[in-house]
Amino acid sequence: MSTTRRxxxxxxxxxxxxxxxxxxxxxxxxxSPDGKTLKLWHYEGPDSAMGVAWNEAIKEFxxxxxxxxxxxxxxxxxxxxxxxxxxxxxxxxxxxxxxxxGNATAGLLSKQGLLTDLTAEATKRGWDKKLSAGVRTxxxxxxxxxxxxxxxxxxxxxxxxxxxxxxxxxxxxxxxxQPTTLDQLTAAMDTFVSKGITPLADAGAEYVAxxxxxxxxxxxxxxxxxxxxxxxxxxxxFHDAAWTYAATTFADWVKKGYISKKSTSLKAEDxxxxxxxxxxxxxxxxxxxxGRFQTENKFDWGTFLWPGSDLTxxxxxxxxxxxxxxxxxxxxxxxxxxxxxxxxxxxxxxKGGVPVGADTAAxxxxxxxxxxxxxxxxxxxxxxAFYPDWPVAGFYDVLVSETQKLITGSEKPDAYLSALQTxxxxxxPKT
Amino acid sequence: xxxxxERGGEVVRRHHSRTGHPRRPHSSYALFLLPGxxxxxxxxxxxxxxxxxxxxxxxxxxxxxxxSGLANYRELMGDSEFWASFRHSLFMVxxxxxxxxxxxxxLAAALFDFVGKHFGTRIAAVxxxxxxxxxxxxxxxxxxxxxxxxxxxxxxxxxxxRAVGLGSLQQDWLGDPDIALYSVMGVMVWVQLGxxxxxxxxxxxxxxxxxxxxxxxxxxxxWRRFGHITLPQIRPEIYVVLLWCTIAALKVFGAxxxxxxxxxxxxxxxxxxxxxxxxxxxxQVGYGAAISTVxxxxxxxxxxxxxxxxxxxxxxxxxxxx
Numbered sequence: 001m002s003t004t005r006r007x008x009x010x011x012x013x014x015x016x017x018x019x020x021x022x023x024x025x026x027x028x029x030x031x032s033p034d035g036k037t038l039k040l041w042h043y044e045g046p047d048s049a050m051g052v053a054w055n056e057a058i059k060e061f062x063x064x065x066x067x068x069x070x071x072x073x074x075x076x077x078x079x080x081x082x083x084x085x086x087x088x089x090x091x092x093x094x095x096x097x098x099x100x101x102g103n104a105t106a107g108l109l110s111k112q113g114l115l116t117d118l119t120a121e122a123t124k125r126g127w128d129k130k131l132s133a134g135v136r137t138x139x140x141x142x143x144x145x146x147x148x149x150x151x152x153x154x155x156x157x158x159x160x161x162x163x164x165x166x167x168x169x170x171x172x173x174x175x176x177x178q179p180t181t182l183d184q185l186t187a188a189m190d191t192f193v194s195k196g197i198t199p200l201a202d203a204g205a206e207y208v209a210x211x212x213x214x215x216x217x218x219x220x221x222x223x224x225x226x227x228x229x230x231x232x233x234x235x236x237x238f239h240d241a242a243w244t245y246a247a248t249t250f251a252d253w254v255k256k257g258y259i260s261k262k263s264t265s266l267k268a269e270d271x272x273x274x275x276x277x278x279x280x281x282x283x284x285x286x287x288x289x290x291g292r293f294q295t296e297n298k299f300d301w302g303t304f305l306w307p308g309s310d311l312t313x314x315x316x317x318x319x320x321x322x323x324x325x326x327x328x329x330x331x332x333x334x335x336x337x338x339x340x341x342x343x344x345x346x347x348x349x350x351k352g353g354v355p356v357g358a359d360t361a362a363x364x365x366x367x368x369x370x371x372x373x374x375x376x377x378x379x380x381x382x383x384x385a386f387y388p389d390w391p392v393a394g395f396y397d398v399l400v401s402e403t404q405k406l407i408t409g410s411e412k413p414d415a416y417l418s419a420l421q422t423x424x425x426x427x428x429p430k431t
Numbered sequence: 432x433x434x435x436x437e438r439g440g441e442v443v444r445r446h447h448s449r450t451g452h453p454r455r456p457h458s459s460y461a462l463f464l465l466p467g468x469x470x471x472x473x474x475x476x477x478x479x480x481x482x483x484x485x486x487x488x489x490x491x492x493x494x495x496x497x498x499s500g501l502a503n504y505r506e507l508m509g510d511s512e513f514w515a516s517f518r519h520s521l522f523m524v525x526x527x528x529x530x531x532x533x534x535x536x537x538l539a540a541a542l543f544d545f546v547g548k549h550f551g552t553r554i555a556a557v558x559x560x561x562x563x564x565x566x567x568x569x570x571x572x573x574x575x576x577x578x579x580x581x582x583x584x585x586x587x588x589x590x591x592x593r594a595v596g597l598g599s600l601q602q603d604w605l606g607d608p609d610i611a612l613y614s615v616m617g618v619m620v621w622v623q624l625g626x627x628x629x630x631x632x633x634x635x636x637x638x639x640x641x642x643x644x645x646x647x648x649x650x651x652x653x654w655r656r657f658g659h660i661t662l663p664q665i666r667p668e669i670y671v672v673l674l675w676c677t678i679a680a681l682k683v684f685g686a687x688x689x690x691x692x693x694x695x696x697x698x699x700x701x702x703x704x705x706x707x708x709x710x711x712x713x714x715q716v717g718y719g720a721a722i723s724t725v726x727x728x729x730x731x732x733x734x735x736x737x738x739x740x741x742x743x744x745x746x747x748x749x750x751x752x753x
Binding site for chain 1: 715
């Protein structure tokens with residue numbers, strides 16, 4: 001091979017390699033606003049209440065915006081959760097995306113300047129009037145990324161809350177009435193245990209176990225306790241009466257057989273399936289199960305709020321956020337507006353979701369009516385107390401890991417609470 | 432494998448010096464190496480250096496990183512969770528390197544020497560493929576299937592124990608902190624076994640059959656032939672397998688993620704999963720980067736020591752032959 005020819009080959013090889021490497025770095029379709037495409041990401045399953053409602057909203061949007069195409073990409077919850085900061089920092093950011101609410105998620109992104117301030121739009125389009133105080137909390141974040149006050153960085157179109165799902169057929173079979181007090185609930189669980197049935201569906205490897213625990217704490221707490229814990233308005237003491245009651249009662253319930261020791265490695269799906277299969281007569285969890293239970297439960301079932309507690313876990317749903325680098329922000333605002341419309345909200349309600357602006361007369365399904373009525377009761381008494389893993393990034397894993405130890409009995413309630421205190425103090429902003 | 436390549440390289444070098452054009456072929460080869468070298472630089476070296484840089488900062492993954500010097504490394508040294516995860520890694524080395532190597536050796540020799548001879552090579556090949564199957568399965572699929580098998584109430588392992596009258600042996604395989612790590616180890620042995628088996632069977636094919644025949648004529652039994660012929664003959668393969676599997680064990684992630692998510696109560700946490708949660712759950716990107724940097728250095732160190740030992744052993748062997 002001659003020197004010249006070798007050089008030509010070498011140059012071609014280098015150029016080709018460089019091109020391949022650049023291509024492998026990923027292309028972006030960045031550009032200026034075109035007003036013709038709305039790039040939308042969300043992670044609701046197509047059969048869920050929200051998925052059905054948002055799909056209808058897309059149709060409505062395309063009808064009211066002739067010539068504009070919605071470029072929808074279905075993402076996973078984890079995918080959005082873990083890659084959002086990187087995506088939002090790039091040219092690939094969508095115009096509108098669904099994102100998880102709370103200090104460690106939307107709050108963190110807002111603090112880093114990655115989200116658009118929606119305050120003006122929220123006022124202009126009346127979103128602020130449609131959302132109750134409890135639901136609105138997760139929309140606003142201060143300069144430190146702490147929710148509850150400051151600018152609007154997200155808009156939830158639905159709400160969620162936890163409740164006791166119970167198998168009416170099994171309750172009837174063993175002659176148990178729907179409990180209205182905690183004593184009655186405890187007595188019902190005793191009856192099931194005596195019949196060899198573990199009453200509470202649980203999942204120690206995911207959120208279900210920590211929701212039982214937090215609910216027990218909430219039953220001895222008030223709004224200022226929640227504000228201290230979730231909004232850092234004061235010192236949180238994990239050895240106070242509420243947390244101590246929660247940890248000791250939970251450990252006691254494991255001992256009494258209300259919660260299975262074998263639930264340590266189970267996932268939320270296992271707990272849900274256990275209820276669907278009629279193996280566990282009670283599941284305490286969120287409204288996100290509602291639509292699925294409506295479809296899959298082969299028995300008569302009902303719901304009630306946790307007895308003897310004004311507060312329960314719940315909040316506005318996940319947020320619509322507009323990335324700072326979004327190119328078609330006006331289209332994104334229009335889409336949010338459509339999801340807030342009566343038509344879409346009513347559809348959401350009838351599909352087993354908890355709408356934030358539905359016409360109650362338009363909700364025809366009796367179970368959906370109960371779901372929404374219970375939410376209104378909660379909302380009316382300012383009863384949404386958010387979720388236990390929100391205050392500190394990474395606290396979810398700590399709660400999972402420590403609660404597993406409480407279930408197996410390898411850790412006593414006092415040590416459990418100390419471990420939570422250490423992790424919380426390490427992660428919470430210094431006030 | 433490496434030894435053969437090196438020996439081949441030696442032959443090429445000698446040949447070139449005789450032709451009097453030692454440089455020309457080398458520069459031609461360099462051209463072919465260029466794409467790979469550039470890709471290596473882009474996807475390995477640069478990210479590693481960036482990761483190392485991030486490990487000296489306090490950063491949440493967005494916004495500006497704050498220089499924190501060696502703070503992350505100091506914290507790491509006293510982090511009991513990290514050291515616990517590292518101890519679990521050593522258990523994984525047993526499950527993914529030591530046990531599969533030993534079992535793989537015995538099984539490969541048995542398939543090659545016994546099954547192949549008495550039932551035909553086709554049967555031996557089918558059995559080899561069966562053992563290798565878990566290596567082909569995506570770890571997420573294998574993990575989900577195993578989590579069904581090991582489920583406490585409806586799992587097939589417990590059901591099987593009940594069915595054969597061994598109900599007292601039923602366990603919460605993945606939920607009991609005293610057992611979970613051993614359960615994950617068991618699954619990893621199953622996953623890993625096929626790799627050494629296939630490598631060893633390939634290695635056995637290059638052993639001169641006359642050695643076995645001579646030993647057999649001299650009255651050597653199967654175990655003696657295994658110890659005195661099989662083992663020494665496939666030593667290079669054993670080195671490669673041990674090194675490869677140890678590295679795989681140190682960076683194991685997928686199985687832990689799918690089976691236990693490091694639980695219960697951190698009983699099965701490993702450094703790569705610990706790094707992942709620190710990065711993405713706790714958004715302590717600087718600290719997560721420090722964990723992965725330490726892990727990379729350890730793996731790199733082990734790989735270099737392993738390669739050195741292998742080369743030394745081969746050199747000694749060459750010396751003996753010479």
